Every structure is written in structure tokens, then in C-alpha cells.
Amino acid sequence: MIEVQVNSGICGFRTVIRADSEDMQNASLEIETDCPNLKPLTAELKTADSFKECFAKIGESGVYKLAAKYCKHPACPVPCGIIKGIEAACGLALPKDAAIQIKPVS
Template identity: 45%
Template structure:
């Protein structure tokens, strides 16, 4: 299982993604968010890790399902969801990544 905590930045909303892999390929996601937009998306979602991670970004199930509800293209949550999928499927080590804004 992988758990990813995403701190949205200036919006102030936090999101937690839990990902569990069945046989390392099919990943079940649970998204819990303080963001009213992500609350429309949150819940259970099952994706094929290989299709998500090795396909084209615009064909990703995560981006396809969230795009009608998420008005901010710079939102960090989709990237956090993809990272949770990657770790749960055993395709990446569980290491922190971050964005630092200087300006």
C-alpha cells in the first residue's frame, strides 16, 4: 500500500491518496480531500498501473476523470495520485518529492 499526502499550497487544501495494488498491476485508489472540487472526484477508483504510468498523459484515467471537476491545471493532486499508483505497483520507491516556489 502507498499513502500520499498532498498539500495544495496557496489554496490551503489537503488531500490524502491511498493506493493498494492487486498483483502489482491493478491499483485501487481512495482519494480524500478538503478541496470541494476534489470531493466531486473522491472515492474508489481502480486503474491499470501500466496503462496509467506508461501511456500518454492525456489518455490517463486519472486525468480524464478529474479534468471536468478540477479548474486549476497546476493542481498538484493528479501528480500525487500518479506517484501513489507508481509506488503501490512497485514501480518506484516511496520517496518524497516536492515543488518549491521561489518568487
């Protein structure tokens, strides 16, 4: 099982994604989030086909289509975190942290 923790930034909402796969293609998902907009997504997104999600173009994957239905902010890192969890759980990528760092430069 893979666990992905997403701290979304200034909104302060945390999301935890747990992804597991028995056949290295289909992932079962458990998603917990503080974000009120994404709570309905957690009820709808319980499984995913890693090949369809991880090899789709951005905006064409089922995860991004579902996120577009509920997510109010296009810079939200949660959909990416979900796909990162799926790919690691299914062996399509090694589990490795990803990061976005934002700092003012004077």
C-alpha cells in the first residue's frame, strides 16, 4: 500500500490518499480530505485503472475529469497526488516525493 500526503498550500487543507493494487493495474483508493469541495470526489473515486490514469494526457484522465467536477481551484495539487499514488501502487513508478516550492524573490 502507498500513502500520499498532500498539503495543498494556503488553503490549509490536507488530503491523504491510500492506494493499493493486487494485480499491478487496478488500484483501490481511500481518500480522506479536509477540503469541502473534494469530499464528494472521495465518495466517487474508489478504484482506478492505472494504465488509463497514468498514461492519459492531463485533463483526459478519469481523475482529472472527476476533479474538474468538484475542485474549485485549478492549481490544486490533489489530483496529481492521486495519480502519483496510483502509479506507485501499481509499480509504474517508484515511490518518491514530489514538491512544489513557492517563495518570493526580492
